[in-house]
Every structure is written in C-alpha cells, then in structure tokens.
Amino acid sequence: MNRILKKTQLSDDVFQLRVAAPLIAAERKPGQFVILQLDSDFGERIPLTIADADAEEGSITLIFQVVGKTTHRLADLHEGDCIVNLLGPLGQPTHIAKFGTVVAVGGGIGVAPLYPITRALRQAGNRIIIIMGARTQRLLILEREMRALADEFILCTDDGSCGRKALVTEPLKELCARVPKPDLVVAIGPPVMMKFCAETTRPFGVPIVVSLNTIMVDGTGMCGGCRVTVGGATRFVCVDGPEFDGHQVDFDNMMQRLSAYKKLEDHAHDQCHLEQEIKRQQEAAS
Amino acid sequence: MSHPTPQQLADQARAALERIGPGCPALKPKERLAIPPQPMPAQDPQSRRRNLREVALGYTPEQARLEALRCWQCKNAACVAGCPVCINIPGFIQAIVEGDFQRSVDIIKEVSLLPAVCGRVCPQEGQCQLTCTVGKALKDVNQAVSIGRLERFVADWEREQGRVQVPPVKPATGRKVAVVGSGPAGITVAADVRREGHAVTIFEAFHKPGGVMVYGIPEFRLPKAIVQKEVETLEQMGVKIHLNFVVGRTRKLLDQLEQDGFDAMFIGVGAGLPKFMNIPGENLVGVFSANEYLTRANLMRAYDFERADTPIFRSTRVAVLGGGNVAMDAARMAVRLGAQEVHLVYRRTEVEMPARVEEVAHAKEEGVIFHILQNAKRILGDAAGRVTGMECLRYELGAPDASGRRRPVEIPGSEFVMDVDTVICAIGNEANPLLRQTTAGLVHNKWGNIVTDENQKTSLDGVYAGGDIVLGAATVILAMGQGRVAAAAINQRLAAQDRPKVPPLEGAENPEISI
Ligand SMILES: Cc1cc2nc3c(=O)[nH]c(=O)nc-3n(C[C@H](O)[C@H](O)[C@H](O)COP(=O)(O)OP(=O)(O)OC[C@H]3O[C@@H](n4cnc5c(N)ncnc54)[C@H](O)[C@@H]3O)c2cc1C
Ligand code: SF4
Ligand code: FES
Numbered sequence: 001m002n003r004i005l006k007k008t009q010l011s012d013d014v015f016q017l018r019v020a021a022p023l024i025a026a027e028r029k030p031g032q033f034v035i036l037q038l039d040s041d042f043g044e045r046i047p048l049t050i051a052d053a054d055a056e057e058g059s060i061t062l063i064f065q066v067v068g069k070t071t072h073r074l075a076d077l078h079e080g081d082c083i084v085n086l087l088g089p090l091g092q093p094t095h096i097a098k099f100g101t102v103v104a105v106g107g108g109i110g111v112a113p114l115y116p117i118t119r120a121l122r123q124a125g126n127r128i129i130i131i132m133g134a135r136t137q138r139l140l141i142l143e144r145e146m147r148a149l150a151d152e153f154i155l156c157t158d159d160g161s162c163g164r165k166a167l168v169t170e171p172l173k174e175l176c177a178r179v180p181k182p183d184l185v186v187a188i189g190p191p192v193m194m195k196f197c198a199e200t201t202r203p204f205g206v207p208i209v210v211s212l213n214t215i216m217v218d219g220t221g222m223c224g225g226c227r228v229t230v231g232g233a234t235r236f237v238c239v240d241g242p243e244f245d246g247h248q249v250d251f252d253n254m255m256q257r258l259s260a261y262k263k264l265e266d267h268a269h270d271q272c273h274l275e276q277e278i279k280r281q282q283e284a285a286s
Numbered sequence: 287m288s289h290p291t292p293q294q295l296a297d298q299a300r301a302a303l304e305r306i307g308p309g310c311p312a313l314k315p316k317e318r319l320a321i322p323p324q325p326m327p328a329q330d331p332q333s334r335r336r337n338l339r340e341v342a343l344g345y346t347p348e349q350a351r352l353e354a355l356r357c358w359q360c361k362n363a364a365c366v367a368g369c370p371v372c373i374n375i376p377g378f379i380q381a382i383v384e385g386d387f388q389r390s391v392d393i394i395k396e397v398s399l400l401p402a403v404c405g406r407v408c409p410q411e412g413q414c415q416l417t418c419t420v421g422k423a424l425k426d427v428n429q430a431v432s433i434g435r436l437e438r439f440v441a442d443w444e445r446e447q448g449r450v451q452v453p454p455v456k457p458a459t460g461r462k463v464a465v466v467g468s469g470p471a472g473i474t475v476a477a478d479v480r481r482e483g484h485a486v487t488i489f490e491a492f493h494k495p496g497g498v499m500v501y502g503i504p505e506f507r508l509p510k511a512i513v514q515k516e517v518e519t520l521e522q523m524g525v526k527i528h529l530n531f532v533v534g535r536t537r538k539l540l541d542q543l544e545q546d547g548f549d550a551m552f553i554g555v556g557a558g559l560p561k562f563m564n565i566p567g568e569n570l571v572g573v574f575s576a577n578e579y580l581t582r583a584n585l586m587r588a589y590d591f592e593r594a595d596t597p598i599f600r601s602t603r604v605a606v607l608g609g610g611n612v613a614m615d616a617a618r619m620a621v622r623l624g625a626q627e628v629h630l631v632y633r634r635t636e637v638e639m640p641a642r643v644e645e646v647a648h649a650k651e652e653g654v655i656f657h658i659l660q661n662a663k664r665i666l667g668d669a670a671g672r673v674t675g676m677e678c679l680r681y682e683l684g685a686p687d688a689s690g691r692r693r694p695v696e697i698p699g700s701e702f703v704m705d706v707d708t709v710i711c712a713i714g715n716e717a718n719p720l721l722r723q724t725t726a727g728l729v730h731n732k733w734g735n736i737v738t739d740e741n742q743k744t745s746l747d748g749v750y751a752g753g754d755i756v757l758g759a760a761t762v763i764l765a766m767g768q769g770r771v772a773a774a775a776i777n778q779r780l781a782a783q784d785r786p787k788v789p790p791l792e793g794a795e796n797p798e799i800s801i
Contacts, residue, residue, distance in 0.1 A: 023531075027537065042590065043595050043596075044597075070595060087491065087530040088535065089535060089536070220558070220720060221718050221720060222581070222718065223560065223578035224560045229569050234562060256571050256672075257569065257671070259571075
C-alpha cells in the first residue's frame with residue numbers, strides 16, 4: 001500500500017514523490033490534501049497538498065520541503081518503499097469557475113499546491129497571470145510547468161538571482177492597479193507572503209483566496225488543532241478549508257499558532273526576521 | 287487518610303473470607319451487609335502522578351469473592367433494570383461466589399461484548415449500582431455492590447488466563463457489510479454481523495482502530511492492550527479493517543453502498559467535533575480542545591517525550607474547563623505531563639458533574655484543584671499570542687429549571703483572573719458534519735445527530751447508525767447496546783433477502799481489490 005513509484009529531487013531540499021494511492025487518486029480534486037505518517041506508533045501526522053494525481057495509474061504526486069523530522073524521513077525513502085499511513089483526500093476542493101482574469105501567486109513550496117489549482121482554473125477558461133517567487137533561483141520549483149499554464153508569467157527572487165529582484169507583492173500591486181483589475185487572486189506560500197498579498201489586494205477590492213497550512217492532527221475535524229480565526233469566527237482548516245477569503249483571515253493569530261511548539265526564542269527570531277525583511281523591501285520599493 | 291496498599295487490601299480480604307468460611311455460605315442479608323465493601327486497589331497517588339500506567343489495579347480473587355458475597359441475589363434484581371443492556375448481574379455475581387469465573391464472564395458476554403472495557407469505564411453509580419438494593423439498604427450508592435469492578439475482574443481473569451475464545455463464525459453467506467468507524471459501536475456491529483457469516487469490513491479514519499477508547503480515554507484508565515485484544519479477536523473472526531479511510535472523503539458512503547457491493551452499512555463515527563466556548567482569546571496559543579490534547583497524548587504518544595515525534599504543550603499552570611470524564615482525563619493527563627498546577631473549572635457543583643465518581647476521586651487524589659461554580663469569561667494572552675491567564679466569573683445556584691436542577695447564574699462583578707498558561711476545553715463534543723454533508727438523504731436532527739428508528743435504521747435503505755453519532759456524546763455501553771440492536775437488524779435484513787449470492791473469491795472482500 002502507498003508504494004513510492006517515483007522520487008525526484010526538485011531543488012536542494014524539495015522533493016517530489018509519486019505514490020500509489022488508487023482510492024485517493026480517484027476522488028481527489030484540486031485544493032485537497034493528504035495526511036501522512038511514517039510510523040504508526042511514534043510518528044507524527046503531517047498534512048501535504050496533493051500536487052497532482054493520475055486516476056488511471058492510481059497515483060498521486062506529493063511535493064514537500066524538508067523542514068522537520070517527518071519530512072526529513074520522507075526524503076530518505078526510496079522508490080519501492082511504502083508510506084505506512086496515508087489518509088485523504090481531505091479538505092474542501094477549490095471552487096473552480098470562470099472568473100475572468102486570475103492572478104496565481106506562488107511562493108516557495110506553495111507553488112506545489114498552486115499548480116493543480118491554476119491548471120483547473122485555466123481549463124475553466126480563465127486568463128491566467130502567474131507570479132512566482134522564491135528567495136533565490138535554486139529554490140524555484142515547477143517553473144516550466146507553471147509557465148506552460150500562464151498567459152502572463154512574472155518571476156521574482158528576493159536576491160535577484162533570476163527574474164525581478166522583488167517580493168511577489170510588488171508585481172501583484174501593479175496588476176491590481178491595472179484597468180481592468182484582475183477578477184481574482186489565488187495566493188499560496190509562506191503565511192507572511194499570503195498576509196501581505198491580502199494586504200496588497202485589499203485597497204483595490206480585488207478578492208483573494210489563500211490556502212492555509214496549519215498544524216494538524218487528525219485532519220477530519222475532530223481536534224480543532226488546525227483552527228484559525230476567519231472574519232472573527234473560528235474555522236477548522238482541515239474541514240472548512242484549506243482555502244479561505246484572504247481578506248478575512250487573521251494571519252497574525254495563524255502564524256502565532258503555527259509556532260506553538262517552537263521554542264519561544266526561535267519563534268521570536270523567525271517572526272522578526274521575516275517581518276523586517278518584508279517591511280524593508282516594501283519601504284525600499286515605495 | 288493514607289492510601290491502602292494492594293497488599294493490605296488483599297490481606298484484609300483474605301482474613302475476612304476466613305471468618306466467613308469457604309464455598310457458598312447461606313448468609314442472611316444482615317450478614318451480607320456487614321461484609322465491608324471492597325475498595326479498588328490503586329497505584330499510590332504520588333507515584334502515579336508521574337506515570338501512565340493504569341491507576342486501578344483490579345480485585346484479587348479474594349476481594350472479588352468477598353464483594354460478590356455482599357450481593358443479596360435479589361429476586362427482582364433492581365440492578366438489571368439499571369443496566370442499559372440488561373446483563374444478568376446476580377447470575378454473574380453468583381458464579382464468582384462459586385469460584386466459576388469462566389461461567390461468570392460467559393454470562394456477561396451473552397449480552398455485553400466488551401466487559402473488560404465497560405467494567406472500567408461505565409458510569410455504574412448512575413446505572414446498575416444506583417438501583418442496587420444493597421446500596422439502598424446502606425443508604426449510600428457508593429456502598430452498593432461494586433458490579434463494575436466484579437465485571438472487570440472476571441473479564442481480566444479470562445484474558446490473563448489466555449482463555450478468550452474467538453467466537454465461531456457461520457459459513458460464508460456471500461453478503462458484505464461495511465462498518466464506518468471502529469469505536470465500541472462499530473466493533474460490536476462487526477462482531478455480531480460477522481458471526482452470521484457475512485463478510486465485514488471496518489473503515490476507520492485513524493491509523494489505529496478503537497475510536498475514543500484509543501484516542502480519548504487515557505492508558506491510565508483503559509490500557510490500550512485491552513482494546514487491542516478486542517480488535518485482534520475481530521480480525522481472527524475474519525473482519526477486515528481498512529485504516530486511513532475517511533468515509534465521505536476517501537469514498538462516499540453512497541458509492542460504497544451502490545457500487546462497491548455492500549449489502550448494508552453501519553455508521554458508528556462517534557461525536558467527533560469539539561465544542562469551544564465562543565469566548566475571546568480562544569484561539570490563543572495554549573488553548574486546546576480536550577480532544578486535541580488527549581489525542582496527542584494517547585494516540586500520538588506525545589507523553590513519550592523521547593520517542594514520539596508529535597509534540598505536546600509543556601505547561602506549568604493548566605485550567606481545564608468542564609466536569610465530565612473528558613475533563614477529568616485531560617486534567618489528569620496534564621498532571622502526568624508535568625504541569626505544576628492543574629485547575630478544573632466547572633460551572634455547576636460537584637453533584638452535577640457527569641464524570642464517574644471514581645475519576646473525580648482519583649483526580650483529587652492526584653492533586654487536581656477543583657473550582658466549582660466558576661466559568662471562563664475570556665482568555666488573556668501576551669504579544670506573542672500565548673495564554674497568560676483566564677478571566678473567570680463566579681456563579682451561584684439559582685432557581686430550579688425545567689429539569690428540576692438548580693441553574694447556575696453568574697454573579698455580576700465577580701470577575702477574577704486565574705494565572706494559567708494553558709486552557710483545555712472539555713465542554714463536550716458534537717456530531718462531526720462530514721458524513722451528513724457528503725451523504726444525500728441521510729436525515730439528521732438539528733444538532734446534527736443521525737436520526738434512526740428503533741432498529742437503528744437511518745432514512746436510507748440498508749444504512750444503520752448507532753453510538754455517539756446518534757445519541758450525542760454518550761457512553762461506551764450505550765454505543766455497544768445500539769450496535770447490538772443494529773447488528774440484529776442487519777442480520778435479519780440479510781437473512782430475509784433470499785437473493786442468492788455467490789460467495790466471493792478469496793481476497794475479493796479486500797476493498798483494495800474489489801473497489
Ligand atoms: C476523553 C473521553 C473520555 C470518555 N470516558 C468515558 C467513560 O469513562 N465511560 C463511558 O462510558 N464513556 C466515555 N466516553 C464516551 C465514549 O467514549 C463514547 O460514548 C463512545 O466511544 C462512543 O462510541 P462510538 O462507537 O459511537 O464512537 P467513537 O468511539 O467515537 O468511534 C468513532 C470512530 O469512527 C471514526 N470515524 C469518524 N468519522 C469517520 C469517517 N467519516 N470514516 C471512517 N471513520 C470515521 C473515528 O476516527 C473513530 O475511531 C469518553 C469520551 C471521551 C472523548
Ligand atoms: S440489586 Fe444489588 S444486591 Fe440485588 S442482585 Fe443486583 S447487585 Fe445484587
Ligand atoms: S486537524 Fe484536527 S480538526 Fe483539523
């Protein structure tokens with residue numbers, strides 16, 4: 001069960017696995033995710049978005065970045081190995097419709113979940129503008145695949161190693177200022193990126209959908225560990241999401257909750273670093 | 287009062303038995319009343335605060351016999367009327383007196399499938415022991431015959447002696463039944479339906495079977511090995527268990543019924559949606575549902591700091607909101623995970639606490655601090671979004687409400703702040719909406735619980751339901767009881783269908799292949 005059919009390294013610490021999972025492959029829709037666990041007794045359960053699926057072959061594609069213990073161990077698995085526990089597809093599928101012009105913003109590993117959504121939006125007849133961002137060129141993933149979906153493609157890196165030297169919010173702002181403005185923005189990436197994308201679109205009144213990746217345990221609505229505040233109300237990301245109206249999400253609370261188990265100092269350090277970097281670059285841009 | 291050691295209790299029981307003499311003495315009711323009620327031997331409160339092992343250690347054979355001798359063998363057996371599944375209580379107790387433990391457990395198993403579990407977790411003082419004549423005669427329900435402890439004793443005896451038999455299974459009928467959820471309701475249906483020779487597959491969302499018995503109720507109250515043993519017996523009967531399968535997501539219930547060849551389905555998905563208080567600060571870091579806290583600790587084994595990958599919040603001062611078993615479990619787990627102070631905050635008084643009396647007593651012995659007639663008003667946090675305290679309100683008992691219970695009313699201006707870094711919400715669970723949202727035509731009530739008839743049949747043909755998803759958060763015994771009723775109805779339905787069906791090929795029951 002859940003045998004790894006193919007393993008590909010996409011960048012330094014990003015891997016792609018094609019995994020045999022016929023039931024999940026048959027049911028899954030863009031925007032949904034799985035929960036996996038590598039050891040039934042002591043392993044943790046982590047959510048990963050389904051980047052792609054092949055119902056005929058009965059396989060799903062997972063893309064993940066090595067960030068913690070479980071992703072580390074996952075990266076150590078080989079073709080032919082099995083993922084002991086794989087549960088899915090979970091969450092609400094993306095609402096796919098013809099909106100008009102859609103801007104898809106992907107940051108870092110967020111491009112993986114964004115890819116199937118963008119493809120479905122394209123198939124639904126939308127004009128697609130893609131903004132892809134990463135800290136540096138080495139960390140870009142799925143660039144070729146994303147380019148193939150785009151009517152317009154904008155690449156940004158924080159360090160300017162390829163594309164524009166900018167944060168994704170910069171071209172996003174320009175696009176929102178265009179007439180006519182985009183009909184929808186879909187942004188998936190690190191929480192800070194989504195937060196600032198939401199702030200960028202807000203003054204223009206451009207709707208934005210974000211996909212949240214919170215801490216989860218069961219993924220079926222049983223524990224509430226994944227909860228976030230959306231429009232002042234509590235919502236469960238695993239069953240009500242993972243996608244929400246970006247203008248309604250309380251990102252600060254979400255980011256705090258994400259760091260619940262980090263040591264306080266690490267957490268403070270991360271937070272300051274990212275926030276400062278965003279602020280610095282935004283100031284530099286304006 | 288010092289904590290009696292198991293050895294002391296065993297010695298006292300032996301001495302008392304010697305005075306009464308061997309065999310089945312014909313004791314008068316008065317003499318029976320004079321036999322001291324047997325306390326449950328338990329781990330010392332100080333040492334158990336730091337381990338996960340079971341607290342209640344179980345009767346010795348002498349204690350069991352002595353306690354059994356307290357029973358009057360009443361003709362009208364008031365205890366049976368109090369038992370949700372009508373176990374022949376005087377019958378199994380008499381077998382203990384006679385030393386025939388096997389017959390005793392067999393009598394229980396005529397109606398109850400999970401005696402080792404129910405003997406441990408049933409709220410006996412509100413059921414069989416509430417109505418017990420001995421308790422009435424002594425004017426104290428806590429002095430009733432300890433029916434639950436005796437039930438546990440014989441069930442443990444059978445298991446520890448390696449005498450648990452795999453129930454016989456009739457020849458294959460070629461019919462297939464799906465059971466959704468592997469809690470007590472699902473386990474019961476699986477066993478009873480499988481016995482009739484039907485193929486049974488359990489679909490379970492989690493990576494381990496057992497439902498609340500493995501993810502919710504902690505090891506120190508219900509050792510996982512006991513649940514594991516029940517599951518093994520099911521597997522030996524030929525029940526297939528498909529883990530990591532959420533019905534409604536991995537596959538829709540109606541697709542399973544219409545396309546995957548299941549002749550009937552049972553929904554036993556429990557009440558897995560934690561309620562929160564809807565007060566400010568509820569999403570701060572350090573606020574958990576009891577479900578999350580306990581799942582991390584139990585199922586994910588986060589208590590094993592060395593080996594488990596799943597983290598759990600390391601707290602210093604914890605507030606637990608609620609007064610049920612879930613609240614007691616969360617509070618006692620927090621003690622074991624190293625919290626310095628654990629406060630249990632409950633809106634009513636101790637009399638109204640739905641928790642088992644034994645759990646309340648154990649929690650107190652372990653140092654949980656009880657705050658009755660208080661409730662949380664909001665949770666306070668710092669700049670990093672972490673809990674720093676909880677503002678509470680005091681309550682007093684007002685006029686009785688429609689149910690006759692005096693309603694707690696808040697005392698205006700009684701706000702005060704409790705200094706805590708963790709808040710655990712154990713105020714109840716509601717029906718998880720996943721299945722009803724993905725199953726057209728499945729009728730539910732306004733609380734989201736699935737509506738069934740007296741045979742546990744739902745609005746959909748061939749689909750039955752029972753346990754917490756029907757009852758709302760209830761008990762193991764009621765879930766099991768409904769499972770029994772549903773299984774009988776399913777068996778009857780399948781027997782009545784004369785459509786011949788070729789028994790499936792070897793392996794074809796495996797959903798991996800047949801779906
Ligand atoms: C912490 C705690 C302590 C308790 N203490 C006691 C006690 O002392 N005494 C007592 O009598 N009762 C107690 N209870 C209540 C008791 O555990 C429940 O009433 C009982 O377990 C209900 O059984 P069930 O079979 O209906 O559901 P559950 O035991 O809840 O099992 C349901 C199972 O279905 C699975 N599931 C859910 N949705 C799906 C799906 N869509 N597809 C597949 N699988 C699914 C779940 O993962 C779960 O394993 C306690 C409950 C809790 C939470
Ligand atoms: S009511 Fe009490 S004393 Fe009477 S038969 Fe039942 S357990 Fe025994
Ligand atoms: S992960 Fe448990 S409710 Fe969402």
